[in-house]
Amino acid sequence: MKLYEYMGKELFARYGLTVPRGKMVTSPDEAAAVAAEIGAPVVIKSQVLSGKRGKGGGIKFADTPEEAREAAAQVLGMTVQGLKVEMVLVEEKLAIDHEFYVAITVDGAAKAPVLIASAQGGMDIEEVPDEFIVKEHLDVCLGVQPYLCREVCRRLGLTGAVAKEFGRLLPTLYRIFREKDAELVEINPLVLSGEKLIAADAKVTIDDEALYRQKDLPVVDDRTEAERQAHALGLSYVQLDGNIAVMANGAGITMGTLDIIQYYGGAPANFLDAGGGTGMEATAKALEILLSTNPRVIFINIFGGITRCDDVARALVKVKQEKGINVPVVIRLVGTNEEEGVRILRENGIEAYKVMHEAAAKAVELARAQG
Template sequence: MRLYEHEAADIFEHAGIPVPRRGVVQSPEEAVDLAGRIGYPVMLKAQVLAGGRGLAGGIRPAGSPEEVEEIARTLLNLEIRSMPVRKILVSERVNGSKELYVGIAVDGSVGKPVVIASTEGGVQIEQTAKERPEKVARTYVEPDFGFHAYQARSLLQGLGFSQRVLISCSDVLARLFNVFTRWEALIAEINPLMVLPNGGVLAVDARMEVDNSALHRITHPLPEYLERFQNPIERKGREIGVTYVDLGGDIGLISSGAGLGMATMDIIGERLRPANFLETGGGITEKLLYQCMELVMMKPDLRAIFLNVYGGINPIHEGARGVVRYIKEHNVTLPIVAKALGNRQEETWEILRSGGVHVVTETATEAAVQKLCDLLAGDGQADKFMTR
């Protein structure tokens, strides 16, 4: 799960990584008071568990109490990716000679952490890695041996840093790796790491995601915020016992298994934009499928729903009753396409059809996705939803 920026910054600071003076507020009055104590100019940063804050107007500079009050009021009335802003991070505005990127992530393809550094800080690190690979240095780390400052210096030497900056960045990168391993993180990132005129550095932004499955192995005290999930829909999914991941598209997905769900998501993604990944963990009860419909429908601007379930031991007709009950109780008018195969499939098809669901009886998921595309095209919506 992703931590708020201010939480990640606190963890980084505790590990000895230099960060700006800062504090968290929940009202314009608190923002003005804190900014006065920090000293102007300051940065006001909306605290939400989502990317793209800058593009959404969630990160703003301020040079006076009047500006702070006005901006804070605006931010606290802002929603970013459907997440309301409840808190604002107020921090000193840092002027540096250069912005860098440093980060550590788990590379699932090799099963090791990868340490990445770049002389090109900013939001487009992935694009930089593709277009200007000479500006990005990376190395894989053997988890049993760790990652130390001398290894960080070796990694960074090819990027053209001065000796002073090289020492400062190497120390930060080694400390960041310690944070990464201590907290069982999936990613720990500083973007940007600001180089100061004196050769020192400050972690101007902090990002961290912790592996939910590893929390039981962490031996030091866990702050309560590690129990949170990234957004309200994902949190609701955890409560009902399913896995929900927001993907940002507009085609809702319900599947009865992780493998089936991922394959379906990829097939949908070839032509449309999936709104989510949702797998029921094998359960296909009436109550659970009703709750899954409720969960998927929480996403705003949804255009259609795709249901892909398979029943081996579990009969699937009960789940169909849950889907239809939700449709009728909430007058759902979105097009819904279902591919449901397995135990008591014929009965399942009839139940789904009684609720207006478009049932595809072929075994290939591609055929069901084609049906969905045809339905959207018939409504004149296809061009809106096709990926390019």
């Protein structure tokens, strides 16, 4: 679960980290009132669960409360990185002497937390060369000890009061990471203003499986309507940006389906793992979810083991007869009760493929034709 920036900063403040003065608002008038309260100049920051907000026009500056009202009116309702802005954070504009990057996340390959820091923070951190990035894997039994803080500061070239500030910040960041069951705690930029280090941004991602014990955190549901419906059915579904709707049975084959669609130049609209053993009713509802996203083509890729091919065929026919399907459907059907499934489809005017790459190529071809 990702937290909005303002939520992350509220969490940081509870742990004693310095954050800019500010407040989340949902209207231009509220933005003007906050600007008057904290004192201009201020920054108006769109609150969406995405990066690159500045490049997307989601961050604006204002020198007066009236300018804050106008800026908030421009940002509220706009789309940033495909996400609609429904709230903004109004906060003081910082005097920036330098920008750093610091984060703690999980290194799956090393099976350990990793501390990442750079003296070149701010926009486009992804483009900073590796030689300017410090990475230190953390022992969960030791955490962030003073010697590690000193080593990180040395490698970043920090001395004096700034090094002391940085040395106090790192253990606190790790406490947040551990105590809140985080997958990521990131500050970019971490701003040096005078001799103060201030978290000018906050990205916090909490492990979904640990939410039951994080009762003091707000619940953020950033799923699309289709994702919510699929979750209610117990299906693994993730919305993507393409136009070919995908349903397969099993995480591996679903990932393979997405890859082969892209190999042929297509763009998958979603990841939908219908799982093994999904019955006809659940399969039919999954197909209805795919239709609700208005794809150009539906590509069904079934390798039947526990899943029966005839159940999938009956589900497809049921949806076609009861709901109507107004887009082309390409289906690859192999495995348990394959012959029966193919017969059912043919009786209803649907041809099934046996080879996955041929079916994927056809789905991409049809999607291009629909465009």
